[in-house]
Amino acid sequence: MEFDFMRKIYFLLFLVWCTNAVNAQNNVLNGMPMPAHVQTNNAKCRVVKSFSAAVVGHPGQRVYSATTRTLRRLDERVGLFFKQGNIANIDTSHNATLLVQVHQPAQLQLYEDESYQLQISDTQIRITAPTDLGALHAMETLLQILSVDAQGYYFPGVNITDTPRFAWRGLLLDVCLHWMPMDVIKRTLDGMAAVKLNVFHFHFSEDQAFRVESKVYPLLTQLGAEGNFFTQDEVKEIIAYASDRGIRVVPEIDVPGHATAMIKAYPALASIPRKYELQRYYGVFDPTLDVTKEYTYQFLDTLFGEMAALFPDAYFHIGGDENTGKDWENSPSIQAYMQQHGIANGHDLQTAFNSRLLPILNKYHKKVMGWDEILQPGVPKDIVIQSWRGGDPFYASIKQGYTALLSTGYYIDLIQPADYHYLVDPAPDSILLSDEERKRILGGEATMWTEHTTAETVDSRIWPRTAAIAERLWSAKEIRDVNDMYRRLDIISLRLEELGSTHLKNKAMLMRRLSNGYDTKALEVLVDVIEPLKIYERNEGDTMYNVFSPYTKIADVATPDQKVARSFRNLVDAYLVNPQVSVQKEITGHLQLWQENDAAFMQLVQRSPVLQEAVILSKNLSIIAGYGLQAMQYLNGKAQPTTQWKAAATTALKKASTQGGRCDLQVVTAIEKLVNAVKVK
Amino acid sequence: MEFDFMRKIYFLLFLVWCTNAVNAQNNVLNGMPMPAHVQTNNAKCRVVKSFSAAVVGHPGQRVYSATTRTLRRLDERVGLFFKQGNIANIDTSHNATLLVQVHQPAQLQLYEDESYQLQISDTQIRITAPTDLGALHAMETLLQILSVDAQGYYFPGVNITDTPRFAWRGLLLDVCLHWMPMDVIKRTLDGMAAVKLNVFHFHFSEDQAFRVESKVYPLLTQLGAEGNFFTQDEVKEIIAYASDRGIRVVPEIDVPGHATAMIKAYPALASIPRKYELQRYYGVFDPTLDVTKEYTYQFLDTLFGEMAALFPDAYFHIGGDENTGKDWENSPSIQAYMQQHGIANGHDLQTAFNSRLLPILNKYHKKVMGWDEILQPGVPKDIVIQSWRGGDPFYASIKQGYTALLSTGYYIDLIQPADYHYLVDPAPDSILLSDEERKRILGGEATMWTEHTTAETVDSRIWPRTAAIAERLWSAKEIRDVNDMYRRLDIISLRLEELGSTHLKNKAMLMRRLSNGYDTKALEVLVDVIEPLKIYERNEGDTMYNVFSPYTKIADVATPDQKVARSFRNLVDAYLVNPQVSVQKEITGHLQLWQENDAAFMQLVQRSPVLQEAVILSKNLSIIAGYGLQAMQYLNGKAQPTTQWKAAATTALKKASTQGGRCDLQVVTAIEKLVNAVKVK
Structure with missing residues (x-):
């Protein structure tokens, strides 16, 4: 390379x-x-x-x-x-x-x-x-x-x-938390090929559903998918489609946690006997495979054997993440087993479990991968570690001799901006690694978990940001100019539409729906400067959303990386360094639009009450835009600010960070900079 | 009813x-x-x-x-x-x-x-x-x-x-001339259910492809579908999806003509021995089944038996349209057979063929349907006739005792306006029918032939116009107010988006593509007043397009029933009856926009040469808008027209009907009305 x-x-x-x-x-x-x-x-x-x-x-x-x-x-x-x-x-x-x-x-x-x-x-x-x-x-x-x-x-x-910098450039798509039909898979693969990604990580088993047909264990989808799953023929179609585009398909069956759907279908796998239903909410749940029963190993041996034949790739992902351990703690038989075998705790039990899975999968000529929780003392070195909980365990695993893949920093479901992902390097200069160690960094994977994403919105969560991650994994590490990345991201974004991506058109569609047939303009102006709450904030306490929730609201039409907001922030930064008249005009143009938009937006809300939850955003935007306009006047020496004004502005700006409809305003800090730049004598 | x-x-x-x-x-x-x-x-x-x-x-x-x-x-x-x-x-x-x-x-x-x-x-x-x-x-x-x-x-x-007026309210979707994948089928079925259509006519065999898997004759799709076909599992999925929405699925296997794909797969079916390839162009072709061979009947018996079991509906469509008869004429063995059996001509031979198919399909408990060409002397009365060649044969067939279904007037692929389709009544008062005869009119079917339609544009050809046909087939015949229909069509159009239809969003998407990343505004202004050439004009001589042609051009972004054009025509009509100032302002507003748009459009063409073919439309629009503006001034008595002016305007208007990019302007006659209203002394 x-x-x-x-x-x-x-x-x-x-x-x-x-x-x-x-x-x-x-x-x-x-x-x-x-x-x-x-x-x-x-x-x-x-x-x-x-x-x-x-x-x-x-x-x-x-x-x-x-x-x-x-x-x-x-x-x-x-x-x-x-x-x-x-x-x-x-x-x-x-x-x-x-x-x-x-x-x-x-x-x-x-x-x-x-x-x-x-x-x-x-x-x-x-x-x-x-x-x-x-x-x-x-x-x-x-x-x-x-x-x-x-x-x-x-x-x-x-x-x-x-030639690429890293050999493994992947995208994980979770088809469980929300169902993603064939057309989503195909257009995702087309988009991946366009930006030279080469691994489709197919996450199809979860607490909410198991979505690939097993002929040996048909109840997995009969009881675990509510009709939405891929038949083996369809899986072959996906693999062929991917292969045609130079993309490997790596399957993941997540064990021993995140396995409620498997347990509902085959309750003999359970650690605790209870009535199992598919999880309807999102989060981390207790149902866990009983890894002390021989039945579990026979089951997994058969299932893995079937899936190993279905998926030709050399790698097989066994998950291993977010096992709460509670069901193991609460099972007398498991506790007895652990005592009998001198297994000190759940981590060790999971390691023992992994050690038994390894020869099973090796028998089927598979190399094994797992999430970084599986990295416990004693885990065999030929398991590939996929890091998601932070950079330190990643480099620790490399130094311990493991081969690893980075996903920390590439969680695109968390609605962070492209530049954040772009600057995460799997092998940054800041980490001292030998050549040997560096070679064990396979590359990285963007992860598209779909709690808060339906087939209608998933493209706008994947694209165009994943193109920035693709560049990080393909191109030279010195290619790090964020502004140029954003410039090119706008171009690739339109090119991805040619391949069927709906990230632009469904945004317009959702705005039409939210506007109940009326003019979408006022909504557009607002949506341009809001983004869904980031990281894990949107679903407060994991209780606000479930699999039946509507995902057609303002937080679903809002996307990461709102361009208007970003460009406004850049304008303010430029203006504060060099107050050019043209920049000043652009800034006041934006502020006036935002200040006046609230009246039109309120009219729209009367006609489309579903937008009610965004009123607070629109009102706050109008208010802080007003302060921004006044700040511009003060900065231009056209009026004299008072201490009271600055205090009022500061209070308003503080209030403006309040969420509405699970979104927040993306221009608060920029306007704050304008207000802060005003000197009160 | x-x-x-x-x-x-x-x-x-x-x-x-x-x-x-x-x-x-x-x-x-x-x-x-x-x-x-x-x-x-x-x-x-x-x-x-x-x-x-x-x-x-x-x-x-x-x-x-x-x-x-x-x-x-x-x-x-x-x-x-x-x-x-x-x-x-x-x-x-x-x-x-x-x-x-x-x-x-x-x-x-x-x-x-x-x-x-x-x-x-x-x-x-x-x-x-x-x-x-x-x-x-x-x-x-x-x-x-x-x-x-x-x-x-x-x-x-x-x-x-x-309760519905007619029991059979269908939509034919041709998945052969262009491939229509599962997501198109599903969203079409959802749209159908929303407007109470209840028959999905599944047209899957053609000269260009055969698109449903046969396990008995696997070459039909292996050699006849280029990878794009529905497996039997997928067909079952379609039928289940349709059934879940109260929609019957009626299969059509078109014989003995339109059968090139079948013949390519099984050349023993051919009337003439020659090398067969899938047809790449659109139109009517000579390859025809040899209906004098026993092999053909054995083949069809087996294939129909398999398909009859796959499709549970009581009806089975055998096509029968557009048999050129040439291959029969040129086959010595067929000619000899005809002479031997006293069959006078191709029509009679096709009738003899149909008469043999009938018992085969009855054996599989199917009622038989065919296109109106099959209506020849001697055709059994229990074949349902689907009329597509005009109203007269339709009512003739009814009077002859046949049960029949109307598609004449519902050919939505021909880009005619919704009001045209809306006013076609399967049982109009103008036709004298007995109650008995009237009962034999089952209803009607919109037909979506896909020569000039891809999966990206098909929704904009189906919706919203098919909702108007659905109303014709469901509601009272007296419901015929075209203005109210258009008013409601706008509403249902947005509701259809909720069910996944791409007719609005893909229009915007195609405009972004055609604008090569630049502002789409100038293109939008033009597209708002153009429509693709109608009836069979777009594909002149059947030689301009083939299965490899790009369908991402201005004729594909333009849709039937352009609202801006229609509203302008209504404004002009209203103005000429009652020249209100508000209407005058609206008219001149449009005309000014069109006159000025050409400059911006020409700039866009420089950046996106694919639009070159539309330059003539933009130029002509600008010119006639100019004459329209002058006409408005004359009509307001603000200036005195000359004979020369009127002659020049008339010439320009005549030129403005020239096509560009297989589209024409939809405001020429309206502007002509303004010009004609100007009296020259």
């Missing part, structure tokens, strides 16, 4: 200059993830009706499909009605506009070569790659750099060589 | 008065289809957090599911977090807010009782229905009349008794 950092920076700077000087729509620098090496030239490969693609070398079906899709996706943008249909054979004429040369088809496995070279001249686009995986990545890069000038569409002259 | 028309009109008028007088957001009159009898009272049944639903009587699973869905859909609108989970049992307490009483579960079959009564008092909503089908319809009506006042959400006091 070599890369040439200084050379790259040099070219980037050169390109910035070229781009500004020559043509604002040359997209060489708009891609995400940023490639390792980019060399430009003045060529322009025009996209015309006779555009064609050909595959040479020793390709597999994957490259044929991907090249055909590339052709269609390109034509859907340029609208030229290319003549070529499906690509299904080697074409040795070498005359095609896009020539894809592949040395050999890849095995979908960790550390497979994903590198590629993309060369564009006036007459041809040449992709060369050791494996088809590289060729797929190259085509995604190609589609990202399509450019426009006065003569029309073209691909800019470039020589890109590229 | 009695109904009380004068009483209804009386109540409607009364309601209009009440509605205007009391509360503009009482939605009793906003429903679609309009119920048969509506009686209002002053009650208001408030929707509060403790809202609950219960089912009593002798319901089946269908009512439990539907009531649960109703609860969730309501909560997703009002956002109150109802406490009730899934409904799965009889609740004899009779205390629920919504009480659903069902006499017995329905068989999903023609002429099953679909009537219901819906009574709303201050404290309770009571639905009573002979079958669960009626209860399902009642719940859709209920969700349509949710109202709002200053105290919040309520259901208005009402006593509705309702």
